[in-house]
Amino acid sequence: MKDCVFTLLTNRELAPKTFEMVLMGDCSAITAPGQFVNIRIEGFYLRRPISVCDVEGDRLTLIYKVVGKGTEVMAKMTPGQKLDLLTGLGNGYDLTLCGDEPLLIGGGAGVPPMFLLAKELLKIGKQPTVILGFNTKAEIFYEKEFMDLGVKTIVTTVDGSSGTKGFVTDAFVQVKYSYTYCCGPEPMLKAVYNASATSGQYSFEERMGCGFGACMGCTCRTKYGNKRICKDGPVLKKEEIVW
């Protein structure tokens, strides 16, 4: 973990209420895809945890959804603004367990961490497939970015307005896979957990106090004891999850 000041380079709306922020600063504490940063926002006491979408040298990309007042303020931030970030939080995904054809599944605000994960898996010679789940066509973001990486990209929409109609699990039949990586709302995690034939890793969300393991605000039960989502997670292995 590091506490660093970042400079906002760009902040753009990708889809309704979904924004992409590119920041410049010291990213050296970010060591794995699936980790997150905790952002201090003027006027709010608690920081806002946001998952890492991409890291390239000193450039950090975050994608966030406007869900409350804190993220509303973030959406109005302008280039040049300085931001205090705690970086390199959480365990992130383990890339060593996935076989040759991992399946990456992101739903809505769970899509962003799949981007860095896909990049890192490609770097070590894996052939990932990614399923991106949205409610409707207007909400889709990063489909092109994933395709540009050279990964097989499948989009699902609940209303069928684009890609495969239905939930992310409805696209499983199109894919041969050795492992699953998943991030999204809890009902989606559970559906993937039940539908996937392989082992995998699932990223969880919880309201956090500190984000670095001190306050026990985000503890969950696992088969191997209590874990802090912020420090021992947010990624849990399929074998340890207790629903």
Added chain:
Amino acid sequence: MVDTKVTLSGWELDNPVIPASGTFGYGKEFAELYDINCLGSFSFKGTTLNPRFGNETPRIAEIASGMINSVGLQNPGVEHVIAHELPEMKEFFHKKVIANVSGFSVEEYVKTASLLDKEDAVGLIEVNISCPNVHGGGMSFGTDPKAAAEVTKAVKKVCAKPVYVKLTPNVTDITEIAVACEEAGADGLCLINTLLGMRIDLKKKAPILANTMGGMSGPAIFPLALRMVWQVYNKVHIPIIGMGGVTTAEDVIEMLLAGATAVQVGAANLIDPFACKKIVDNLPAVMEKYGISSLKEIIGGAHR
């Protein structure tokens, strides 16, 4: 050179800055960031006789200038703390720590405190009496002068180390409880614990916290905490560790002027892991700015 030293029941601290229980774990997460030996001491995570999962999540909600938590005393139990947490802690923290003890019956407090009292790493026992008394209809020990005195007396009897009682502000008159604890033999008092509060999620139209209510902390409660330290200082003759929303070196000095001998820092650690180090680093300059050469000399200094 200014003198930042203070003394709690014969235990001299390099400075009065002490991270509060429940906001600093066992120090490990912070020791990865800076040398925590710069602190006066720290109060480790509230410990009970048996391991506790605590409350269900969500356990955290935000308020204006602060937060609410309902962690519910999650901890691995006193035996695990003694066997694993304290030995590990000693590797990176070389001063004595404050052992925060919680319980749900007098017997439980006594057992837990007596075990921790034997640990050489422990400088003093901090008894959190904000827990519900399972034999008292669930009412908190800390809201009834008789129950507070009973716990104090029982813990005091089994401990060789100083016993400080941590008071809840969720009472009509905190000085009444403070006096009862002093009369029962408490060596010192810690105040305040968190204030009971709640938030409602507008989208779900339901309380944010799974436990409905939780304890408010952060700068929002600082003036209230300061007022209570002031009132208690007027009524007791034992040292007070002041806490509640302390965030800056200036806040530390205000607390001392109101009557605190040392200060605990809670919520600030969670939003800025360097908060306590910054307070320690800033303290001498702030003392100089206000013409203070020794912290010991200003304790209760605003009472004239």
